[in-house]
Amino acid sequence: MSSLFGRLKRPARFMLGTSLVGAGIYGIDARTEAQLIRRNIRTFYNGIALAVDYKLNFHPSLEPDSVSRIESLHERVANRIFDVFEHNGGLYIKMGQVIATQSAVLPQAYQRRAKRLYDAAPALPFEVVERVFREDFNGLHPSQVFSEFEMLPIASASIAQVHRARLHTGEVVAVKIQKPAILKQMDWDLMAFRILLRVYEKLFDLPLSWSSDYIEKHIRMETDFISEASNTDKAREHFDEEPSLKDRVYVPKVYHEISSKRVLVSEWVDGIQVTDKQKLKAKNLDLDRAMYTTIEAFSSQIFRSGFVHGDPHPGNVLVRKHPKIKNDVQVVIIDHGLYIQESEQFRLEYCKLWEALFMLDMNTMNRICKSWGIQDSNMFASITLQKPFSPDKAVHLGQANVNMQDIYELQVSVKERIKDFLKDQALFPRELIFVSRNMNIVRANNKALGSPVNRINVMARWALRGLSKQGSQQNLTSDGIESSITQKMRGYLYSTWRLWVFDCTLMVMSVSFWLVRLRDRTNKLLYGRDSQGFEEVLDQKLKDQLRQQFGIVIDESLFDA
Structure with missing residues (x-):
C-alpha cells in the first residue's frame, strides 16, 4: 500500500491523503453525540443544492405550465430544507418552527411541510439522562435525589425531555432534562440559522435577517434552565397579583434547591390539554370557561405585565378541576423557557x-x-x-x-x-415577533375547540386595562400638588x-x-x-x-x- 502511495504523483497523493483524513474525521464525528461536522456538511450541501435548483429552474413566464413548474420547484426545495431540520434535530427543529410561524409569506409548499416539524423530537435513552444528572449534581444518581424516577420520558421536545419522579417527602415532580448535545451544537446551529435567513432573504428578496439577533438571544435563553426557573417565578407572581386571574390560573412551583442549568424540577400537575375536547367533556370540565381563562391569561401578559410566554401551544396549557371552587376549572401554564419582556x-x-x-x-x-x-x-x-x-x-x-x-x-x-x-x-x-406568535397559537387553540370565546373582544378589553395601569401609576401631577386620591378618582x-x-x-x-x-x-x-x-x-x-x-x-x- 505504501509503495503504491509512493508511486502516485504529488497532487494525487495530496488528494488521496486529504480524502482519507477527511473520511476518518467524518467517521469519528458520526459516532459523537453532537455530530458537528456531519450536521454542517448536510446543511451546507443542501443549501448549495437549493440555490442551484432555484437558479436553474425558477424562470417566471406566462406559459401555461409555468405555475405548475414553479410549484414543483417549491415542493422540492421545501422538502429539502425541512428534511435537514428533521435529520439534524436539536435547535434545527426549534429554528424550523420559528420559520414555520412566518411561513405565510412563503409559497404554500413551505406552509404544508413546516407543520411536520412539531412531531420531530425523538427521546434520548436513560443512560444519557443519567449522565447529565450526574454531571450537574456532583456524581449523584437520580435514585439518590428522588425516591422514584421513571426511566421512560413522558414527553420529548427539541431541547429537553421530561420524566416523572417522586421526592423523598412524597411530592410528585416533573424533571426536565436537557439533551446534552444542545450546548455543543448551539454556536454552530445559530451560525447556520443566520446563514439560512440570509439565503432566504436573497432567494425571496424579503426582509428576514433583521430578526436574527433577537431570535438568537431568546433561543439561547431557552437552553438555560436557571433562567426558565426565574421566568416561572415571575409569571407565577403576575397571576397571583392580578385579582381577576388569581386562583383561576396556576403556575407550578419550581424546586430551586434541586434544579440546575440543565435540570429543572417543578411541581407535577395532572391536567388535560386545553384543546382535548373529548377528555375535557369526559371529566365534565367546562371547555368554554377553560378557553376564556386561557385567552385572558395570555392577554394579561401581553397588555398588563409585558412579560409574555413565547410558546403557548396546547401541550403547555393544561386544564384541571378547580381545587377550591366547585364546578369550576383552573388553567395550568407550564414550560416557561421562552419568554420576552416588552419595553x-x-x-x-x-x-x-x-x-x-x-x-x-x-x-x-x-x-x-x-x-x-x-x-x-x-x-x-x-x-x-x-x-x-x-x-x-x-x-x-x-x-x-x-x-x-x-x-x-x-x-x-x-x-x-x-x-x-x-x-x-x-x-x-422586536417584541412583535413573539407576541404575534403567542397570539396566533392562542387563536389556533380557540379554533380547535370550535371558537367558544370571542377572542378579539377579550383581548381588546385587556388592552384597555393595560392603559388603565398607566393611569394608576401616575398618582401626582407634574407640580406634585394634586392629591393621589383626586387623581385616582x-x-x-x-x-x-x-x-x-x-x-x-x-x-x-x-x-x-x-x-x-x-x-x-x-x-x-x-x-x-x-x-x-x-x-x-x-x-x-x-x-x-x-x-x-x-x-x-x-x-x-x-x-x-
Whole structure:
C-alpha cells in the first residue's frame, strides 16, 4: 500500500491523503453525540443544492405550465430544507418552527411541510439522562435525589425531555432534562440559522435577517434552565397579583434547591390539554370557561405585565378541576423557557394601537405604525387582529374569480408589497415577533375547540386595562400638588367612560359572534353536523383579503394549531 502511495504523483497523493483524513474525521464525528461536522456538511450541501435548483429552474413566464413548474420547484426545495431540520434535530427543529410561524409569506409548499416539524423530537435513552444528572449534581444518581424516577420520558421536545419522579417527602415532580448535545451544537446551529435567513432573504428578496439577533438571544435563553426557573417565578407572581386571574390560573412551583442549568424540577400537575375536547367533556370540565381563562391569561401578559410566554401551544396549557371552587376549572401554564419582556413604551403603544383599531382612530394607528417603520397600517391591522380590517367598509366576503395564473402574477408582485410594508426594519419592535406568535397559537387553540370565546373582544378589553395601569401609576401631577386620591378618582371616571364607549364599538362584533354560535348550535341540533366556528369565519375572511388585496395565498393548514 505504501509503495503504491509512493508511486502516485504529488497532487494525487495530496488528494488521496486529504480524502482519507477527511473520511476518518467524518467517521469519528458520526459516532459523537453532537455530530458537528456531519450536521454542517448536510446543511451546507443542501443549501448549495437549493440555490442551484432555484437558479436553474425558477424562470417566471406566462406559459401555461409555468405555475405548475414553479410549484414543483417549491415542493422540492421545501422538502429539502425541512428534511435537514428533521435529520439534524436539536435547535434545527426549534429554528424550523420559528420559520414555520412566518411561513405565510412563503409559497404554500413551505406552509404544508413546516407543520411536520412539531412531531420531530425523538427521546434520548436513560443512560444519557443519567449522565447529565450526574454531571450537574456532583456524581449523584437520580435514585439518590428522588425516591422514584421513571426511566421512560413522558414527553420529548427539541431541547429537553421530561420524566416523572417522586421526592423523598412524597411530592410528585416533573424533571426536565436537557439533551446534552444542545450546548455543543448551539454556536454552530445559530451560525447556520443566520446563514439560512440570509439565503432566504436573497432567494425571496424579503426582509428576514433583521430578526436574527433577537431570535438568537431568546433561543439561547431557552437552553438555560436557571433562567426558565426565574421566568416561572415571575409569571407565577403576575397571576397571583392580578385579582381577576388569581386562583383561576396556576403556575407550578419550581424546586430551586434541586434544579440546575440543565435540570429543572417543578411541581407535577395532572391536567388535560386545553384543546382535548373529548377528555375535557369526559371529566365534565367546562371547555368554554377553560378557553376564556386561557385567552385572558395570555392577554394579561401581553397588555398588563409585558412579560409574555413565547410558546403557548396546547401541550403547555393544561386544564384541571378547580381545587377550591366547585364546578369550576383552573388553567395550568407550564414550560416557561421562552419568554420576552416588552419595553414599557412598546406595551403602552400596543395597548393604544388596539384601542385605536376599535375606535377607528386612524390618526393614532398611523402614527404608531409609522414610528415602528410600518408603511401599510391597514395590512398590519389585519395581521394584528387576525381578521380583515378596513377603516371605512367591510372586506368583500365573496369568492373572487381568481385563476391559477392570476395567483401566480400576484405572487410575483407580492415581494415589493412586503418590502414596502416594513420600510425601516431598525424601527420595528422586536417584541412583535413573539407576541404575534403567542397570539396566533392562542387563536389556533380557540379554533380547535370550535371558537367558544370571542377572542378579539377579550383581548381588546385587556388592552384597555393595560392603559388603565398607566393611569394608576401616575398618582401626582407634574407640580406634585394634586392629591393621589383626586387623581385616582379622575382616572377611574375617565377609564369607566372610555370603557363604556369602547364596549359600544365592540357591540357589532359581539352580535356577529353570538349569531355564528347560534347558527352552529342550530345546525348541530337540526342536521347533526358541525359548522364553521367564529375563528374559522375570521380565518376565511382574512385569507380572502390577503389573496385579493396582497396576493398572498394561504394554505389551509397554516391556521391550525
